[in-house]
Amino acid sequence: MNTGECDLLKILNQGLIPSYYVASESNCRKSLKAYVSDYLIQEVFQEGLTRNIQAFSRFFDALAYCQGELINFANFASDCGVDAKTVQEYFHILEDTLVGTMVYPYSKRNSREIITHMPKFFLFDVGVGGHIARRVIREEKGEQFCRAMKHFIFMELQAYKQYREKDF
Numbered sequence: 001m002n003t004g005e006c007d008l009l010k011i012l013n014q015g016l017i018p019s020y021y022v023a024s025e026s027n028c029r030k031s032l033k034a035y036v037s038d039y040l041i042q043e044v045f046q047e048g049l050t051r052n053i054q055a056f057s058r059f060f061d062a063l064a065y066c067q068g069e070l071i072n073f074a075n076f077a078s079d080c081g082v083d084a085k086t087v088q089e090y091f092h093i094l095e096d097t098l099v100g101t102m103v104y105p106y107s108k109r110n111s112r113e114i115i116t117h118m119p120k121f122f123l124f125d126v127g128v129g130g131h132i133a134r135r136v137i138r139e140e141k142g143e144q145f146c147r148a149m150k151h152f153i154f155m156e157l158q159a160y161k162q163y164r165e166k167d168f
Contacts, residue, residue: 012137012148015127016155032131040099040128055082059090063121064133068150070118091121099124101158126151 014020014028023031041060058080066076071091073084080087094100100123123129129151130137137145161168 008140009137012126012145012152013130013135015125015130017125017127020127028127029131032127036128036131044093044097052082055080055086056090058082059087060132063123064129066121067129067133068120068122068147068154071121072118094121094123101154103154122151122154124155126155 010021014023014025015032017035020028020031041057044056059082062076062079073087077084077087091100091102095102100121102119102121104117104119123132126148129135130148135144135148137148139145160166
């Protein structure tokens with residue numbers, strides 16, 4: 001790989017955590033698995049941020065399918081077997097621990113109430129999101145590629161925002 005070039009499929013599958021990106025595919029998968037189980041699940045529980053490990057585990061499993069999609073908290077809650085307020089609290093925990101970001105739609109007018117109030121959620125890294133979703137992308141087309149690409153573009157916008165100290 002030349003300086004300044006990147007492997008898009010590798011980024012979408014392994015993410016941009018430096019040690020994971022430079023690792024082989026099999027080592028990256030082991031590292032992502034360990035990271036998700038050791039930090040994303042166990043650390044949140046150990047810090048006492050959630051009281052119900054089973055409910056949070058169901059929430060985390062459902063999270064795999066909603067990344068970058070509009071989130072209806074009531075529907076998401078029924079999928080997890082908890083109430084909508086609990087689901088919102090779980091998303092706040094993930095935001096507070098810098099694991100992900102909730103993105104609310106921008107609207108100058110309130111003509112489409114339902115869409116203007118339904119946020120999207122993105123994990124901090126496309127590779128972690130792909131691991132949770134059990135996603136492997138082999139070619140640059142299809143629904144999974146598009147979802148991962150949207151996630152990657154969001155990550156790049158977040159990095160630009162932080163690096164340039166933008167307030168948007």
